[in-house]
Amino acid sequence: MASQEQLSAIKRAKVLMVGAGGIGCELLKTLALSGFQDIHIIDMDTIEVSNLNRQFLFRQSHVGQSKAKVARDAVLRFRPNISITPYHANVKESRFNVDFFKEFDVVLNGLDNLDARRHVNRLCLAADIPLVESGTTGFLGQVTVHLKGKTECYECQPKPAPKTYPVCTITSTPSKFVHCIVWAKDLLFAKLFGDKNQENDLNVRSSDTANSSEHSEDVFECRKDEDIERYGRRIYDHVFGHNIEVALSNEETWKNRNKPRPIYSKDVLPEEQTKENGNEEKGCAADDVSAMVSLSLKNPQDIWSLVENSRVFLEALRLFFLKREKDIGNLTFDKDDQLAVEFVTAAANIRASSFGIPLHSLFEAKGIAGNIVHAVATTNAIIAGLIVIEAIKVLQKDNNNYRMTYCLEHPSRKLLLMPVEPYEPNRSCYVCSETPLSLEVNTQRCKLRDFVEKIIKAKLGMNFPLIMQGASILYEVGEDLEEDMVVIYAANLEKALSELPSPVASGSVLTVEDLQQEFSCSINIKHREEFDEEKEPDGMLLSGWVEAPVDKDNNKPIGNDESTSNALPSMETLEGEKDDEIQETSEVVEAFSGKKRKLSEVSEVTAPDPSGPSSINQNKPEKLDIDDEDDELIISDDWESFTKKKKL
Amino acid sequence: MDGEELTEQETALYDRQIRVWGADAQRRLSKSHILVCGMKGTVAEFCKNIVLAGVGSVTLVDDRIVTDESLSANFLILPHENHYNGKTLAEVCCDSLKEFNHMVHVAVETGDISTFGVEFFEKFDAVIISCCSLGKKKLINQKCRKLSKRVAFYTVECRGSCGEMFVDLLDYKYSKKKLEETIECQIEYPSFEEAISVPWRALPRRVSKLYFAMRVIEQFEDVEGRNPGETTIADLPGVLKLRKELCETNSLDESQIPDALLERLLTDTREFPPVCAIIGGILGQEVIKAISGKGDPLKNFFFFDAMDGKGLIEDISGPSTRS
Numbered sequence: 001m002a003s004q005e006q007l008s009a010i011k012r013a014k015v016l017m018v019g020a021g022g023i024g025c026e027l028l029k030t031l032a033l034s035g036f037q038d039i040h041i042i043d044m045d046t047i048e049v050s051n052l053n054r055q056f057l058f059r060q061s062h063v064g065q066s067k068a069k070v071a072r073d074a075v076l077r078f079r080p081n082i083s084i085t086p087y088h089a090n091v092k093e094s095r096f097n098v099d100f101f102k103e104f105d106v107v108l109n110g111l112d113n114l115d116a117r118r119h120v121n122r123l124c125l126a127a128d129i130p131l132v133e134s135g136t137t138g139f140l141g142q143v144t145v146h147l148k149g150k151t152e153c154y155e156c157q158p159k160p161a162p163k164t165y166p167v168c169t170i171t172s173t174p175s176k177f178v179h180c181i182v183w184a185k186d187l188l189f190a191k192l193f194g195d196k197n198q199e200n201d202l203n204v205r206s207s208d209t210a211n212s213s214e215h216s217e218d219v220f221e222c223r224k225d226e227d228i229e230r231y232g233r234r235i236y237d238h239v240f241g242h243n244i245e246v247a248l249s250n251e252e253t254w255k256n257r258n259k260p261r262p263i264y265s266k267d268v269l270p271e272e273q274t275k276e277n278g279n280e281e282k283g284c285a286a287d288d289v290s291a292m293v294s295l296s297l298k299n300p301q302d303i304w305s306l307v308e309n310s311r312v313f314l315e316a317l318r319l320f321f322l323k324r325e326k327d328i329g330n331l332t333f334d335k336d337d338q339l340a341v342e343f344v345t346a347a348a349n350i351r352a353s354s355f356g357i358p359l360h361s362l363f364e365a366k367g368i369a370g371n372i373v374h375a376v377a378t379t380n381a382i383i384a385g386l387i388v389i390e391a392i393k394v395l396q397k398d399n400n401n402y403r404m405t406y407c408l409e410h411p412s413r414k415l416l417l418m419p420v421e422p423y424e425p426n427r428s429c430y431v432c433s434e435t436p437l438s439l440e441v442n443t444q445r446c447k448l449r450d451f452v453e454k455i456i457k458a459k460l461g462m463n464f465p466l467i468m469q470g471a472s473i474l475y476e477v478g479e480d481l482e483e484d485m486v487v488i489y490a491a492n493l494e495k496a497l498s499e500l501p502s503p504v505a506s507g508s509v510l511t512v513e514d515l516q517q518e519f520s521c522s523i524n525i526k527h528r529e530e531f532d533e534e535k536e537p538d539g540m541l542l543s544g545w546v547e548a549p550v551d552k553d554n555n556k557p558i559g560n561d562e563s564t565s566n567a568l569p570s571m572e573t574l575e576g577e578k579d580d581e582i583q584e585t586s587e588v589v590e591a592f593s594g595k596k597r598k599l600s601e602v603s604e605v606t607a608p609d610p611s612g613p614s615s616i617n618q619n620k621p622e623k624l625d626i627d628d629e630d631d632e633l634i635i636s637d638d639w640e641s642f643t644k645k646k647k648l
Numbered sequence: 649m650d651g652e653e654l655t656e657q658e659t660a661l662y663d664r665q666i667r668v669w670g671a672d673a674q675r676r677l678s679k680s681h682i683l684v685c686g687m688k689g690t691v692a693e694f695c696k697n698i699v700l701a702g703v704g705s706v707t708l709v710d711d712r713i714v715t716d717e718s719l720s721a722n723f724l725i726l727p728h729e730n731h732y733n734g735k736t737l738a739e740v741c742c743d744s745l746k747e748f749n750h751m752v753h754v755a756v757e758t759g760d761i762s763t764f765g766v767e768f769f770e771k772f773d774a775v776i777i778s779c780c781s782l783g784k785k786k787l788i789n790q791k792c793r794k795l796s797k798r799v800a801f802y803t804v805e806c807r808g809s810c811g812e813m814f815v816d817l818l819d820y821k822y823s824k825k826k827l828e829e830t831i832e833c834q835i836e837y838p839s840f841e842e843a844i845s846v847p848w849r850a851l852p853r854r855v856s857k858l859y860f861a862m863r864v865i866e867q868f869e870d871v872e873g874r875n876p877g878e879t880t881i882a883d884l885p886g887v888l889k890l891r892k893e894l895c896e897t898n899s900l901d902e903s904q905i906p907d908a909l910l911e912r913l914l915t916d917t918r919e920f921p922p923v924c925a926i927i928g929g930i931l932g933q934e935v936i937k938a939i940s941g942k943g944d945p946l947k948n949f950f951f952f953d954a955m956d957g958k959g960l961i962e963d964i965s966g967p968s969t970r971s
Contacts, residue, residue: 026925029723029925030921030922030925032723033689033720033721033723033921033924034920034921034922049660049661050660050661050663050664052661052749053661053662053663053664053665053700053701053702054664054665054700056696056700056748059747060750077726078719078723078724078725078726078727079727080727138668139668139933139943298653298656299653300659301653301659301671363659363666367667372663372664372667373664374664374665374667374668375664375665375667375668376664376665376668376669376701376933377665377696377697377700377701377929377932378697378701378929378930378932378933378936379929379933381693381696381697381925381926381928381929381932382925382926382929382930384922384925385921385922385923385924385925385926385929386922386926386957388921388922388925389922389954389957403957405957407959409943410944411946411960411961414960414961414962415958415959415960415961416930416946416950416959416960416961417926417952417957417958417959417960418958418959419956419957419958
C-alpha cells in the first residue's frame with residue numbers, strides 16, 4: 001500500500017478526469033481504490049453496447065445514459081464515502097475555462113480524440129496544472145506526464161494528421177480497399193443521402209467529358225414517378241457502369257494500370273430476381289432497418305459475393321427511401337447506423353470488384369469506414385494503473401521520477417512495460433514556447449475563410465479564434481460581438497488575404513489567439529504563387545512545428561487512443577498488403593503498431609518506437625550521434641545505454 | 649474452428665475485441681473454463697478482465713470470511729452489505745462478477761483447494777492461484793500437470809508496489825503469422841517447483857532482483873508457517889539470515905538482494921490498487937493468449953515494481969526447458 005505521505009497527498013488531492021470511456025472506467029475505479037476522495041469527471045458521451053466489453057462500470061440497462069454519471073454511481077457502490085462530480089458535457093464548453101482547471105491538482109486524460117487532447121493540453125498549460133495523458137489501442141498503450149516548463153507538452157511532438165487521399169485515387173484509380181470505402185462513404189453515400197449543397201467529386205471525371213454539368217447534377221436525384229427499384233438500378237448502372245466506361249475512355253490513365261471492369265445491374269442481377277428478395281415490411285422501427293435482415297444475410301464476418309453485394313446495395317438504397325426518407329439530405333455516415341454501414345460495404349465491394357481489389361466482410365468494412373479502434377479491457381486496466389502511479393508522483397512533486405511508460409505487445413529487452421524519462425519541452429513548439437509558425441500561401445487567391453478553416457481550426461485546433469495584424473482585428477468569433485463587427489468579419493471571410501482592410505502580404509505577421517484556450521501564436525506569412533494540387537491540397541503550407549513530410553510513418557509519435565478515431569483493421573483479417581493501409585488510415589495511434597510490424601520483419605525483438613527517439617533525433621539532431629537508424633537503435637542497443645542516450 | 653458461429657449478441661458485445669484477436673479466438677474463449685483461488689485485489693482485477701472478455705465460465709475458490717481488510721483493493725466487494733451474512737469472499741465476489749457479463753457463468757466452489765483431487769482440475773483450461781502457501785502452489789501445479797489435457801497454471805502475488813506472476817503452460821504449441829508464412833512455435837515450460845529450484849548461478853546474468861527477493865520472502869514465510877503477506881519489519885533479521893544462507897548455497901552476491909527491497913516487501917504487504925490493475929491486466933492477457941492460441945505467451949515470470957515502473961519478463965528455466 002502507499003506510504004503515509006502518499007496517502008495524505010492522495011486524500012488532499014482534487015483531480016479532474018477527462019473521459020469516462022475505456023480508460024476512464026478503469027481509472028475512476030483505481031483512483032477510488034487508491035484512496036482519492038475528490039474526483040471530477042467530464043464526458044460528453046452516452047453508453048453504447050459496444051462499450052460493454054471493457055467499460056465495466058456500465059451494464060446493458062445503462063445504454064443511452066451519460067457515461068460520467070453512470071460511472072460515478074457505479075464507483076460509489078464500492079466507495080460510498082468519496083466525492084465524485086460528473087459532468088455530462090463536452091470539455092470544450094466555455095464553463096471549463098482556465099479558472100475551472102486551476103481548481104485541480106492534476107488533470108488525467110482518458111480521451112479518444114486528438115482535438116480534445118490538444119484542447120486540454122492548452123488549458124493545462126494556461127492554468128499551469130500538471131497533465132497525465134494516456135492512450136491505448138489493442139494491446140498497446142502509453143502514459144505520459146506533462147508539466148509546463150519541465151517536460152514536453154502534449155503538442156511538442158507533431159501529431160500525424162488524418163490520412164487524406166489524392167482525389168483522383170478515390171474517384172478514378174483506387175488500388176486498395178480503403179480507397180473504395182472512402183469513395184462509397186465520402187462520395188456516393190454523401191451524394192445520395194447527405195447535404196445536397198456540399199461539394200462532391202463523385203462525377204469529377206465524367207463532367208469533364210461528354211456529360212454536361214447540369215446533366216450530371218440530376219443523375220442522382222430520384223425522378224418524379226420513378227419506381228424506387230428502377231432508380232436504384234439507374235444509380236447502380238451510373239456509378240459502377242457508366243462512370244467506369246467514362247474513366248476507361250481516358251486511355252492515358254490505364255497505360256500502367258489494370259483496367260477496371262464496368263458492372264451493370266442487369267448482368268449481375270436479372271430483372272425479376274430483385275423483386276422476390278424484398279422480405280416485405282416487417283414493421284421494424286426506422287432506426288434498425290437492415291438490408292441484411294430483409295435479405296437473410298446473417299454473419300457480418302462473411303464476405304459477400306458480387307451478387308450479394310449488389311442485392312444489399314439495391315435493398316439498402318430502397319430501404320433508405322422507403323423507411324428513412326426524412327433522413328435523406330441530412331445524413332452523414334455513422335458507424336452505428338446499420339443501414340448506412342450495409343450500403344457503404346456493398347458499394348465499396350462492388351467498386352472493389354470492378355477494380356480487381358479483394359472484397360471484404362461487413363465487419364471489416366465497418367471497421368475501416370468507422371475508423372474503429374481496437375480495444376480490450378486489459379490494456380486499459382494496465383494503463384489506468386500506470387496513470388495513477390504517475391498522478392501520485394505529481395501530487396508529491398516527485399519531479400525526478402516522472403516516467404512516460406509504454407505498454408508493448410511484444411517485449412523489448414525483456415520489458416513489457418517500458419518506462420522512459422520524459423523529454424524536455426521542445427523549444428520550437430508553437431504551443432508551449434511561443435515560437436512563430438510560418439505559412440506559405442497565395443495571398444492574392446486564398447480567402448480568409450480558407451485560412452480560418454484549413455489552418456486555424458484544422459491545423460491549430462482553435463475553437464474561438466481571434467486574428468490580428470498589428471493592432472487591427474481581421475476576424476473574431478464570440479458571443480458578445482457588436483452586430484456591425486459581425487457583418488464586417490463575415491465580409492472579411494470572403495476576401496482574399498491581400499484584399500483585407502489591413503492587407504496581408506509576404507512578410508506580414510498575424511497573431512492568432514483562442515480566448516477560451518488562453519493560447520496565442522504568431523504566423524509569419526510568405527507569399528507563394530503555385531501549389532501542387534495533389535501534394536498540397538490545402539493550397540497552403542504551414543511550417544515551423546510540422547515535421548518534414550519525408551518518412552512520416554517512421555517518425556510519427558506514438559499514438560494515443562481509446563477511441564473511435566482510428567482505423568486499425570483487425571490484425572487477423574487484414575494482413576499483408578493492408579499493413580500499408582493501417583499506417584495510412586491512422587489518426588493518432590498506428591505509428592505504434594505500424595512501426596512494430598515493420599520491425600517484426602527485421603527482427604524477433606520488436607519494439608514500437610517510443611516516439612521520443614525519432615522525434616528527438618529530428619528536433620535536436622546535434623545531440624545524437626545516430627541519425628537515421630532509429631530502428632536499429634531501439635532493437636539492438638543495450639537498454640541501459642538507450643535510456644541514457646535519451647535522457648535529458 | 650469447429651462450427652458454431654458467434655451469435656449476433658456476442659458479435660455486438662465483443663465487436664471491439666474481435667477486431668483485436670479475431671472471431672476464432674473469441675469462440676475459443678467462450679468455451680473455456682477458468683478456476684481462480686484467492687480473491688484479493690489482483691485476482692478481482694483478473695476476474696473482471698476475463699469475464700468481460702467472455703470466457704465460458706469462472707469458478708471462484710476462497711472460503712475466507714469478508715473482513716474490512718479484504719475491501720482494500722477489491723472493488724467486487726460492496727461495503728454496504730454490512731455483515732455479508734457470513735458470506736465468503738468467493739460468494740461475495742461471485743455476485744458482483746455475474747453482473748459484468750451475463751453470458752459468462754460465474755460459480756463458487758467451497759473447500760480447501762489443496763484437498764481437491766486431480767480430476768477436479770480436469771474441468772478447467774486455466775487455473776490461477778493466489779494468496780496460497782508455497783506448498784499449496786507446488787501441489788496444485790503438480791495436479792494440473794498430471795492431467796492428459798493441458799491445464800494452464802498461473803500464480804500471482806502482489807505486495808505493496810511489487811507484483812509477481814508465474815506461468816506454466818507445459819508443452820505449449822501455437823502458430824503465428826510472420827510475414828506471409830505461418831510458423832509453428834513450441835515452448836516448453838518448467839513446473840513451478842522446477843523453476844524455483846533452478847540454481848541461481850545457472851540463471852542468466854541480470855535476472856531481476858525482485859525474483860531473488862521474492863524467493864527469500866517466500867521461503868521465509870514457508871519455514872515460519874505463515875500465509876503470504878503475514879510479515880512485519882520485525883522479521884527483517886530472520887529474513888537477512890535466510891538471504892545469507894541462500895546466497896551462499898547459490899553462490900550469489902548478497903548485494904543482488906538489497907536490504908531496502910526486502911524491507912519493502914516485508915512491511916508493505918497490502919496490495920496497492922494500481923499494481924493490482926497492472927498485474928491483473930497482464931495476467932488477463934496471458935490467459936486470453938493461452939486459451940485463444942493467439943500471440944506469444946510470456947515465459948515464465950513477470951515482475952512489476954511501481955518504484956522503477958518496469959514491467960519485465962524473466963525466463964527462469966533449467967537447461968532443458970530454457971528457450
